[in-house]
Amino acid sequence: MHIPFRKMHGLGNDFVVIDARAHPVPVTARRAAALADRKTGIGCDQLIVLEPATHADVRMRIFNPDGGEVEACGNASRAVGMLLGPEHGGETRIETLGGDLVARVDDHGISVAMGVPRFGWDAIPLAYAMDTLAMPVAWEDLADPVAVNVGNPHVVFFVPDADAVDLARLGPLIEHDPLFPARVNVNVATLTGPDAITLHVWERGAGLTRACGTGACATAVAAMRRRLTGRRVTVTLPGGPLTIAWDAHDNVIMTGPAATSFTGTFAANDYPA
Template sequence: MVPFRKMHGLGNDFVVLDARDRPLAVTAGAARAIGDRHRGIGFDQLIVMEPPPAGADVFMRILNPDGSEAGACGNATRCVASLVAEEAGKDRVVVRTIAGDLPVERLPGGLWRADMGPARLGWWDVPLAREMDTLHLPLALGPVADPAACSMGNPHATFFVDDLDAIPVAEIGPKLERDPLFPERANIGFAQVLSPERIRLVMWERGAGMTLACGSGACATIVNAARRGLTGRSATVELPGGPLEMEWRADGHVLMTGPVATAFTGELDLARYAA
């Protein structure tokens, strides 16, 4: 049996496995089975903590409910950082992912601030299928059009809308995720700018669907909103699960501040899920 933690950041929920002391063979099939909310445990992402490489405190591997691997997950980064920091008695740790190193620090009030790295703005960074201006993509479907795109270690496109409640996210999200413009698929954000300091956001996550919160999506949203002059370089991004405080620093790095929580702990039979 393998111990696990069920954690979440603003309702964006994770099954966290610890493979630092013993390797765990977590296949795509096992991830899909564990992620089944009716027959498994259920998660937005499966997180595997692996031994720390040089220069980091832990390596974090991220698997989506469809078994695909993701390069970044902001809410999970805070969750994993909080575990490692508590173990080590530290207020600052570095979480390494396949997309790079993410420093995280403890703040008062149970909050954690993650440096999610620089926003990548080139069409090849996202990536997109062909050369174009990432500030205005030639993409429309139903009531949405003209998104902006960037990479936060994973591909994001943000549609800015006047009335978020009128957008059929569950209907158009999966179609936009798989549009030929995105050769690696994309996370799709639907954002309503309420003021220069406040944005409402609903995300359709690549490989996961609608989630209560998406940290990398909030990062992409503040970057794309600021690039279009809709907000300044900092704002509160209000997701269905709660708010994240966002800042796009002058050096291009995006800072994300929010809470973490453990819902419960347990054990799972990894071999049974793999079968």
């Protein structure tokens, strides 16, 4: 049996998308990791599986390259919104482990309502109680981060020069620190203007990435909570910019592009579940 897939990306954050709504496709950690492998598989930052939803238009399952299933992915949500928007009049409600999202397609790109961010130490989660707006912890020169849960856990460090931080080395140390029982995504950000941020992200289970939608949301909200910016900012990642707004109802709205790279099929026996 051959299984169709679509290769998509948002600012270079790339996905293999399998539409399993009509025909179920078993996905295990083993199969997800094999498909994500860039040398022996199709290659991607995340494997996305679309399934029938219980209370939304579609259920989106997200697997990292290590095979672990995670709660949310902002860039993938935009890709799915672009893919399914025509079926749903331009607006798609997406069910995820991190909560329901709404993706809208318009002339400005694809906007995703990512929901209300959470800041309680136990909602991140952290191993013990502390102030999440200025955490009294440090890893070498990275200190006093902000913790935010935007469907998945993030810590955000504001530094003078994000480009100068060795995130490839420090990212995994922080991700796997016992302070974060569910591990954590690590964001290093620099303010470059009144409402402009440059960002690098070490993504939990994936490593350095060209773009991370939830990381951009978490970083923007962290800057807003510290009164470093207004309620609408441009976050520029290595793959390009995203616009993040935190509206009057406390919903975080992310806007940016998405694209299809190519389509294809793979033999199910080549990637056993």
